[in-house]
Amino acid sequence: QKEVEQNSGPLSVPEGAIASLNCTYSDRVSQSFFWYRQYSGKSPELIMSIYSNGDKEDGRFTAQLNKASQYVSLLIRDSQPSDSATYLCAVTGSSASKIIFGSGTRLSIRP
């Protein structure tokens, strides 16, 4: 079992709709959770971090964390074509300094 699992996609969402990206992780001691966005040919860029159960909102982005279910998600409201990218879920393991990345979900927003 992979430590951080994501559906590779592609996930196709119409412009203006809500895009929902999901991630599960295997290490129960994980404390910190991140979502990165990576455009083709570019480096990963941090868009959200979440450390406690519940929802965290930042503009059109909402991160949701459920530690009991070992599940973290990212919602993107009012999806725009510029949101088309690969989204990487990242989780700390037993060492808080080391982040484990999922393989990413490719999101495509269709006009």
Added chain:
Amino acid sequence: DAGVIQSPRHEVTEMGQEVTLRCKPISGHDYLFWYRQTMMRGLELLIYFNNNVPIDDSGMPEDRFSAKMPNASFSTLKIQPSEPRDSAVYFCASSRDRGRFGQPQHFGDGTRLSIL
């Protein structure tokens, strides 16, 4: 504030040559990470340093790879001799120490390496 700076941005070299990738982390960051990204394997952690000391090099694929961090503002990743299967994008990232809660990592623009 300057981000993580990597050089070169692109490197094309022939098999068997030595390759040196360079990284300058964000000032004040305690941790430095080297990653390799390919379509097949995704983003793989190769090695990371804390306060210039290598902490975990379990991701380094083989003895042909080595990394150093002689001071807080500079690190190198060296491949000698290089092979075509080393072709990938190599990222350097840095972060602050935040105790038991991990800090997000900030990535450089990467070095696109092609070994012919």
